[in-house]
Amino acid sequence: MTPNNEQSNGHDRENQSVVNNPDYIYLSPLASLPKRFGKRFELDGGVEIALFQVDGNVYAVNNVCPHQKFSILYEGEREEHTITCPMHGWKFDIRSGKCLEGGNAELRTYPVLVEEGNIYIKRPEPDVPKWME
Numbered sequence: 839m840t841p842n843n844e845q846s847n848g849h850d851r852e853n854q855s856v857v858n859n860p861d862y863i864y865l866s867p868l869a870s871l872p873k874r875f876g877k878r879f880e881l882d883g884g885v886e887i888a889l890f891q892v893d894g895n896v897y898a899v900n901n902v903c904p905h906q907k908f909s910i911l912y913e914g915e916r917e918e919h920t921i922t923c924p925m926h927g928w929k930f931d932i933r934s935g936k937c938l939e940g941g942n943a944e945l946r947t948y949p950v951l952v953e954e955g956n957i958y959i960k961r962p963e964p965d966v967p968k969w970m971e
């Protein structure tokens with residue numbers, strides 16, 4: 839198993855398989871990801887994920903653009919580690935979620951692992967609205 843992005847949770851999982859780990863959810867074979875755009879997944883609880891691959895590394899971000907809340911980022915064109923929202927052109931770094939152009943809201947990112955050619959995402963914590971914190 840190879841930690842596959844910078845958002846790895848940092849735990850030493852070298853000797854553990856992610857396949858039966860309840861903290862991770864199977865998403866897709868790596869080979870099924872498009873090269874230039876992303877792929878959309880909806881997790882239990884309605885969390886929408888946009889997966890992207892760059893040179894064999896996989897990155898997961900929330901699919902909802904923080905600008906006007908359109909669920910469309912997986913359709914954004916990718917250039918290196920930057921995706922552009924197809925609605926109004928905000929640009930985001932898929933490694934950090936940082937907005938690079940258009941605004942200052944960040945995308946949520948998620949730890950992803952690839953094992954034996956399959957992609958797994960760490961089960962996200964439920965989103966808690968700011969007003970409930």
Ligand code: FES
Pocket residue numbers: 903904905906907908923924925926927928940
């Ligand atoms: S909804 Fe994404 S830039 Fe406006």
